[in-house]
Amino acid sequence: MVLYIIDHPYHYEAENLCRVFYPFDKVTVQHEFMPSDENRTVYTAEENGEYIVRIEDADGKTERKAKVGAETEYGMVSLLFDAFCAHTGKMPRWGMLTGIHPIKLLRQLTEQHGEAEAARLFREKYFVSNEKTALAVRTLRAQKPITDKVRENDYSLYISVPFCPTRCAYCSFVSQSVEKAKKQIPEYHRLLLEELKETAKVADALGLNLRAVYVGGGTPTTFSAEQLSEMIRVVKDSFDMSQCEELTVEAGRPDTIDRAKLDALLKSGVSRISINPQTLQDNVLENIGRRHTAQQTVDAFHLAREAGFTNINMDLIVGLPGDTYETFCDTIEKVIALDPENVTVHALALKRSSFITQSGEINKAHADAALADRMMAYAEKRLTERGLEPYYLYRQSRMAGNLENTGWAKPGTECAYNIFTMDETETVLACGAGGVTKLKNPYSEDLSRIFNFKYSYEYISRYPEILERKEGIAKQYEQFRKRLH
Incomplete structure (x- = not known):
C-alpha cells in the first residue's frame, strides 16, 4: 500500500488508520504524488481549503472531500x-481511535464534559461501538480511586530483566533467550543494581515519592533466587519505600518458577506476581514456541499459593495460532477455576520482528476478526460473572480483531503501576535494558521520554552512557517547574 500525505501534518494518524483496515499491508508513505504500481493506494491531501481522500484498489475507488474546519486533525x-x-464495508469496534491510550482520552473528556457527555462523544464523534464505550467507562470508573490519589511528585519505578527461557513466536520485545545470553546475566545484574542506586539518588534529590515498583521483562525469574533477593534488597535500601504501596514481579513463565524463588520474592516483600500461561492448551503452547505444558502452569500457580502469595495475575492471549473458540473458552474456564486475583486478556498483536510475522504464518484467529471478537466477548462475560472489573486498558497496532488488552481485577487488588503507566498519570523511572523513563509534567499532560539501550549486550557495553542519560531527569524536572512559574 502507498499512502500519500500531501500538504498536511497528520502522517501518524493516517498511517495508523491504514493499519486498522489493512493490518497485513506494508505501508509506504510518500509526500509527493508519483504514480505507483502498488495494488492499493490511499491519497490524502489538503488542497485549496479542502481535505481530499481517495482510496483505490482492485475493489474500486472511493473518494471523499470536506472543507477544512476548526478541528483540523479531526476533520x-x-x-x-x-x-x-465505505470502501471496505467494515466498522471497527474502536471506531476511529488509533492511539494506545483510549482510557486516557476518555478521562480527559470526562474531566471536561462529565461522564455521560464523554461517553456520547466516544460513540458519536469517534464512532466507538456501544460495547467498547461501556468497557471504557467501566475501566475509567475502576481506576479513578487510584488516579485521584496521585500527587505532583509521585512516581513509579520500572525494572527490566530482558531474558526469557525461549522467545515466543509472537514476541517483539527486546528479551533474549537464556540459551543465547546466559553469560551476560551476572554482569547485567551487577550493572542493573548500580543503575538502581544512581536512580534512587536522582529521585531523592528531586523530592519524588515512590508509589509502585514493577519488575518486568522478559522474565525476571530467569534470575536466580539469590539474584532476585539482592535486587529487591538494593531497591529497598536505596529508595524511600515509606509511601510505596505495591511491589510486583512478573514470574511469567512457569518453567522459571520454583519454591526457592517464590520464597525469596515473598520474604523480600513482593506483594504481587504474574504467572502467565497465555493459553492452557498444549498444542497452542507448542505453536508459540513455549517449552512448558499447561499442567506446569497450573502446578506453578498452586506452588505460589502454597508459598503464601495472595495477589496473582495471569495473562491470556486472544488469537494465538491453533487456538479455536472452544479451546480458548476452555482456557478461560481453567483459569477461572484457579481463582487468580487478576487476569489480563490480550489481543494478539503481530509485530514485524516476531517470528510469526517474519515467517508469514498469519494465523486464522488473527485474520478472523469475528472469531477474535467472540473470544474476547466470552472472556469479558465470564470474568464479569466472577466479580472481576476491567481496571486498565490499552491498544496496539495490528491487533487481532482490532481489539484491546484489558487488565481485570477483583476490587481492591488492582495493580496501580499498570494504571499509572497506561493512563500516563505520573512519572515512571525505568532501569535496565529496553527501559523507557517517562517524565510526566505534574502541571500539564506533557510527557518526556529518556530511553535506555534496548539490548542487554548494548546496555553492558555502553553502560556509562546510561548514567549520563539519568542526568536528563533532573534537567527535565527543572523545566517543568520553570514553566509553572
Missing part, C-alpha cells in the same frame, strides 16, 4: 475513516 482523520468504512 482529516474522520474523513479518511469514513472513506475506509
Whole structure:
C-alpha cells in the first residue's frame, strides 16, 4: 500500500488508520504524488481549503472531500475513516481511535464534559461501538480511586530483566533467550543494581515519592533466587519505600518458577506476581514456541499459593495460532477455576520482528476478526460473572480483531503501576535494558521520554552512557517547574 500525505501534518494518524483496515499491508508513505504500481493506494491531501481522500484498489475507488474546519486533525482523520468504512464495508469496534491510550482520552473528556457527555462523544464523534464505550467507562470508573490519589511528585519505578527461557513466536520485545545470553546475566545484574542506586539518588534529590515498583521483562525469574533477593534488597535500601504501596514481579513463565524463588520474592516483600500461561492448551503452547505444558502452569500457580502469595495475575492471549473458540473458552474456564486475583486478556498483536510475522504464518484467529471478537466477548462475560472489573486498558497496532488488552481485577487488588503507566498519570523511572523513563509534567499532560539501550549486550557495553542519560531527569524536572512559574 502507498499512502500519500500531501500538504498536511497528520502522517501518524493516517498511517495508523491504514493499519486498522489493512493490518497485513506494508505501508509506504510518500509526500509527493508519483504514480505507483502498488495494488492499493490511499491519497490524502489538503488542497485549496479542502481535505481530499481517495482510496483505490482492485475493489474500486472511493473518494471523499470536506472543507477544512476548526478541528483540523479531526476533520482529516474522520474523513479518511469514513472513506475506509465505505470502501471496505467494515466498522471497527474502536471506531476511529488509533492511539494506545483510549482510557486516557476518555478521562480527559470526562474531566471536561462529565461522564455521560464523554461517553456520547466516544460513540458519536469517534464512532466507538456501544460495547467498547461501556468497557471504557467501566475501566475509567475502576481506576479513578487510584488516579485521584496521585500527587505532583509521585512516581513509579520500572525494572527490566530482558531474558526469557525461549522467545515466543509472537514476541517483539527486546528479551533474549537464556540459551543465547546466559553469560551476560551476572554482569547485567551487577550493572542493573548500580543503575538502581544512581536512580534512587536522582529521585531523592528531586523530592519524588515512590508509589509502585514493577519488575518486568522478559522474565525476571530467569534470575536466580539469590539474584532476585539482592535486587529487591538494593531497591529497598536505596529508595524511600515509606509511601510505596505495591511491589510486583512478573514470574511469567512457569518453567522459571520454583519454591526457592517464590520464597525469596515473598520474604523480600513482593506483594504481587504474574504467572502467565497465555493459553492452557498444549498444542497452542507448542505453536508459540513455549517449552512448558499447561499442567506446569497450573502446578506453578498452586506452588505460589502454597508459598503464601495472595495477589496473582495471569495473562491470556486472544488469537494465538491453533487456538479455536472452544479451546480458548476452555482456557478461560481453567483459569477461572484457579481463582487468580487478576487476569489480563490480550489481543494478539503481530509485530514485524516476531517470528510469526517474519515467517508469514498469519494465523486464522488473527485474520478472523469475528472469531477474535467472540473470544474476547466470552472472556469479558465470564470474568464479569466472577466479580472481576476491567481496571486498565490499552491498544496496539495490528491487533487481532482490532481489539484491546484489558487488565481485570477483583476490587481492591488492582495493580496501580499498570494504571499509572497506561493512563500516563505520573512519572515512571525505568532501569535496565529496553527501559523507557517517562517524565510526566505534574502541571500539564506533557510527557518526556529518556530511553535506555534496548539490548542487554548494548546496555553492558555502553553502560556509562546510561548514567549520563539519568542526568536528563533532573534537567527535565527543572523545566517543568520553570514553566509553572
